[in-house]
Amino acid sequence: MKKFLLLLAVFGSFVTYSQEKCAAHTKHNERLANDPAYAEAMHVAQGKAKAWQQTHQNGTEKVTLTIPVVVHVLYKNAAQNVSLAQIQSQIDVLNTDYRALNQIDLPAYFDSLKADIDVEFCLASVDPDGNPTDGITRTSTTGGTLFGYFSPFNDDMKYDSLGGKNCWPTDKYLNLWVGELFPGLLGYAQFPGDPKVNADGVVITTTAFGTTGNVDPISAGGRTATHEIGHWMGLYHIWGDEDACTGSDTIADTPNMAAASNQGCDSLANTCSNEDAFWGSFDPTDMVFNYMDYSSDTCMGMFTKGQKMRMHGFLNTDPRRMGLATSNGCAFMGIKEDVESMxxxxxxxxxxxxxxxxxxxxxxxxxxxxxxxxxxxxxxxxxxxxxxxxxxxxxxxxxxxxxxxxxxxxxxxxxxx
Ligand SMILES: [Zn+2]
CATH class of the missing domain: 2.60.40.1930 (Macroglobulin (MG2) domain)
Known part of the structure; x- marks a missing residue:
């Protein structure tokens, strides 16, 4: 009976997860409810980030952070052993999106809020032992504990012992695991402040990674990683993770939204009118263009200034995120490679x-x-x-x-x- 109840509980959370294309918040809520140490650590991290924001109301100093990235490729067949071109295409999308270099037509009231996050990403060139690397690990595996797929329940992709790949130091690299998640689930991320040091990073399902190669056309814009790294820097979903106008992502300049967009790009939708005081008497439409919504990859094209402040709050106060600024994971820090290669x-x-x-x-x-x-x-x-x-x-x-x-x-x- 006990076993049956356990199975039922696992199946129950599985159903919840399977309705989402990003499992970051579902996992977050589950742990807030069941893991007091996690709840306390989150509370502390949020408090520190908020305090930083309050003393930096006039914006941040213009310093661009370059984050060394290691991509852990987990594959069961040749197609899942994604090419360097596919990996590079994902890094390119991140550098476009986080520097606001993408072209997108926005309503004027959103255009003025579009933020350059001042964060760039480089494939690591130096590994944790100081040796040259291409920033990629490749692991042939039979792993996957959720009906043969990698599982957000136990982070199996993040541990050698579970058929995955151990992280590189999470205070020096952004660990990006790429492997096959349960169909429908595109990715998830760990929020800053999480005590699970060796699980810190972002997971993307193989076919939602990058823009070329083994990519599903419906998620071929590389925006799953843009979205998940937003979580990894502390952002919540812009609709506040409830199906009403009551929840909030804690950010004033992302309009209230009743529920996630459903893959499309309904730019006329306006599901809530109880906006933050930031908006005055103006009632903006839903910000379906925001990376932290569930709109289609082609629809997405902006973070806001408020989101930037929140991200920088964590980048400047969370010990592991702060470590990235002094990482030598990318040699030649400060020398920029061309966005448009010559x-x-x-x-x-x-x-x-x-x-x-x-x-x-x-x-x-x-x-x-x-x-x-x-x-x-x-x-x-x-x-x-x-x-x-x-x-x-x-x-x-x-x-x-x-x-x-x-x-x-x-x-x-x-x-x-
Ligand atoms: Zn998400």
Missing amino acids: FTLSPNPTTDNVRILFNTGDIATVQIVNAQGQLIAVYDALSTGAEIDLSNLEVGVYLVQMMKNEKLVGIERLVKH
Whole structure:
């Protein structure tokens, strides 16, 4: 009987989870109810973030945080062993979305609220032991404790012992696990302040990760990760996680919303009129364009200034999030790789030779710089498609710089194994 009741309880929470495409809040609520240590830790983290916000009302100093990312690929077949291109496409979406570089038509009253979060993401170039890495781990597994799928109940994807992959230090890297979740569930995240140190990070189902490769067309915008990382930086769903106009995401400039959008993009919907005092007598429509809604990937395109303040509240007070600012997980911090790449290197990582393909023009000067910033080699009048012999180079991470008329026009990171 006891076993039956336990089964029933598991099935009950399973039904709740299976109705959501993001399980972050369901898991959060379940733990708030059943785990007093979690509830207390959350209370403390929220208090500290709120206090920070109150002393930074006039905005944050303009410092861009670059977060080193490790992607843990968990695969049961070749298709799930996602390509570097698919992984890079996800990093590109994050760098577009978190810097407000995406193009989207918004009503004027939302456009003025659209925020550049001043956060960027890089695939880690240095692993926890100080060795060069491409920022990706790949694990062939038979794991998955929920009918053969990875499970938000026990975080099986996050532990070697459960068929997953152990995290890299969660105060130095954003751990992004990519594996097959139960159908319908696209991802979930751990909120800042959670005492479970080694489960800290974000989980994305394989087919909702990135924009190219093994991606389901319905979630091919890479916005599942944008949404989940929003949770990981402390954001709640904008509808307040109830089916009424009473709940709140604690943020004034995201209008009240009765329920989540259902995958579409109903920009005329206006489900609540009891807005925060921030809005005065104006009753805005639902902010279906917000990354923290459930709208379609193509509909989403903004975080608000209020959400930015909340995220920065946690980034500046939660010990693990604060650790990211001093992580050397990405060598060459402060040197920005081009959002729009000027050239490509292949293969990268490489063992001896690398081919350089220019995106525009056919002649350029190319320089190679090491992790200490020293110039290692210069190639003048290089043509597109040229091969460079790197066999004399020590194993490590390098910057390849493209110069035209003595002006730096592009930078790419190169990993030599
Ligand atoms: Zn969510």
